[in-house]
Amino acid sequence: MTDTRLVKQIHLAAHFPGVNNTTVWSDPESGSQTDFSSFVHLARTAERGKFDFFFLAEGLRLREHRGHIFDLDVVGRPDSLTVLAALAAVTDRIGLAATLNTTFNEPYELARQFASLDLLSGGRAT
């Protein structure tokens, strides 16, 4: 039996494929990018696969092209921290990570929100 203390192991994270030009939405099997059930499905699946953490990206504006909202890719998403706090209720071990920009968020608020998520998830916030 291999001693895991001696063998360096890979870390894996799962990125929710939301607002992104590589996200496939046109396939009949692709689900909602907004419904909470989609987030639960991916986070639980990643946890079943023993992933280190689940990751949500952020963007505070909708992409525009020549003065119009770009309409060919997935657009719109819920707030990352709110979704992660909810996912803490339906997962046990997987880390919960989010991008949050420092331009439009106050340091005091970010510190408090991440500390809250960390307590509410039993130490799984990133």
Place this chain on the structure above:
Amino acid sequence: MSIDGAGRHPAAWRAATEPIDWFGGDYSVRLAQEAERGCFDFAVFEDAFGRPPMGAGQRGGRLDALLVAARVAPVTSRIGLIPVVTTTHTEPFHVSKNIASLDFVSLGRAGWKLAVSTSEEDADRFGRKHAAPLGELYAEASEAADVVARLWDSWEDDAVIRDVATGRYLDRDKLHYVDFEGRFFRVRGPSITPRSPQAQPPVAVAIASDEALAVAAERANLAFLLTADVDDARRQRERILEAAAAAGRAADDVAVLATVDVLLAADEGAARDERARLDALAVPDASAVDTLEVVATPPMLAAVLEEWFRSGAVDGFVLRPAVLPRGLSPLVDEVVPRLQDRGLFRRSYGASTLRGHFGWGRPVNRYAEARP
């Protein structure tokens, strides 16, 4: 039902009869599930920046209320979840998308209790501006609530079309720039979050001043009164409804609830004794507003609620147990059944959204209406 740490009384944490992890997710889940067992309309998750006043024997520390509500959402199914989010230091853009997101993760059970930060200490935590007078804070809060409501409508319900034939994910004509310019905020929009299950989650305001009353009449669906006098409650309710009508709102668009601090025991003497024991550990803030307080037995509380309700003073109550978690079960097991037996309270949930509990439908989108 109000969830505020270990309970309303400042010494509540010392009255615990079991070890409790106040800041773990399971604590709030347990309280919300218990309130849901009692068919409560909603739970309020109290919040303020910084620590509560640190008198002798008081407990400090709070979690972000919106995240606590989100943590509770997937493991409850009917009860409304209303976190306090202040408008003084938080941008309406963030408030809008965060409450909308709570509405998504709770499948339509989110609300927002609007509040303001009055202290210089709070202002220092952010370091952006100084504390302002109440009039300015509520003027800003009113504007923030207006911006939030507009952002909630900035996506029409059928904006996401996923039209494979043309390759379009979105019908961009159904997204709207709100282009808001006011005294305090300039917000272009649209929101990054699509229109949520309830579209416009109910907004709550505690009526702690005339300024708060004015904001409630114009912007809120739920007004929480802070008064110990039933006639005063009735007068306040009338003022709110008159001001709401003057603002062009329908009478049934606003529900008025009285805040009640409760401490229950098997007999009145025992309830008073416990109150005295708690007061000896930490005296409640003397400057606090004079809210209705019932230190009594469950039947006595049920009688007070019935009297206030039947007199037409209020539409309901926000109950604040002095000590949590054990102050909640007597409400569910001994007060609620008495109200049910009198036909004054639901025996099971009829709706699964917070708006639904109050009989409010899903509002029409203001921008869709405007389209020629």
